[in-house]
Amino acid sequence: MNVWDRPEPPHRPVPLDRQRIVAAAVALADEGGLDAVSLRKIAARLDVGPMRLYGYISTKEDLFDLMVDEVQGEILPEEPPGDWREALRLLAHRTRQAALRHEWLADLLGGRPAMGPNGLAVSESTLSALDGLADVDTALRAVETVAAYFTGAIRREIAELRAERATGRSKSEWQRSRGPYLTRMLATGDYPALARAVHEGTHVDAGTSFATGLDWVLDAVAARLAGPPA
Missing domain, CATH: 1.10.357.10 (Tetracycline Repressor, domain 2)
Incomplete structure (x- = not known):
């Protein structure tokens, strides 16, 4: 059954729903990436037992879809x-x-x-x-x-x-650290197109x-x- 079609279990003493679960999962992922997301960590953040989450989400794939x-x-x-x-x-x-x-x-x-x-x-x-x-x-x-x-x-x-x-x-700091090596390689004359791009190209930010x-x-x-x- 599609995760969006699966009915949610009735509320228990600690209120829980998919919205709270997904919000906790997104917060964990924002903090530490997808590897930081697990049902155990979500349950700990929501102060519920991990087994309760399986009534709402059966697989990590479902969780990622919801996120x-x-x-x-x-x-x-x-x-x-x-x-x-x-x-x-x-x-x-x-x-x-x-x-x-x-x-x-x-x-x-x-x-x-x-x-x-x-x-x-x-x-x-x-x-x-x-x-x-x-x-x-x-x-x-x-x-x-x-x-x-x-x-x-x-x-x-x-x-x-x-x-x-x-x-x-930063990217610019990394580029500067590789500058001497790149200068030596370009000076060989083996990379004329690359040399022109490096010396004449306009470097813009990621958004531009x-x-x-x-x-x-x-x-x-x-x-x-x-x-x-x-």
């Missing part, structure tokens, strides 16, 4: 998007913002479709903005293309943030890079929605 759907509620726009481009841009930026608040989300992006109530609402909001502009398959490919871009970009950004915490050095790449992907989607090339 993702909880965060999908943060991704859902407050107002309907004005057009398809705004809908896809909002989906990308709001997913990135949610992942920066809940870094564990990056580990669960790109898997199975989000089938909880909030996840379905996000999909409905996004696809409705494309309704009538293209056939269903083209609309689905457009959403998948944008999702593939922001999923990869978000995972890379979160990986860099985790590396900074693990090493105690994300927004620029997203605009390029949306431009490509717009060209496809306009019709096949002649």
Whole structure:
């Protein structure tokens, strides 16, 4: 049975419901990542016996589904998007913002479709903005293309943030520490394209890079929605 269709057990002396369980799980994941989430730790945080949780959630997979759907509620726009481009841009930026608040989300992006109530609402909001502009398959490919871009970009950004915490050095500090080695390698003349990128390229922050790449992907989607090339 789907976790959202499973009835909740009756209340006991200590009130408990899926909402409280999921909130505790999200808090644990925010503090220590997905590895920090277990039914035992959730039960301890809620001051209940671990066995009580099995009446609400039978597997960790169910728990993760509920956690993702909880965060999908943060991704859902407050107002309907004005057009398809705004809908896809909002989906990308709001997913990135949610992942920066809940870094564990990056580990669960790109898997199975989000089938909880909030996840379905996000999909409905996004696809409705494309309704009538293209056939269903083209609309689905457009959403998948944008999702593939922001999923990869978000995972890379979160990986860099985790590396900074693990090493105690920022990205710029790490780059400076590798500077002498890179300078020697580029001086060999074996990497002319890379040398030009290093010396002439403009280095931008993660937010700017994300927004620029997203605009390029949306431009490509717009060209496809306009019709096949002649």
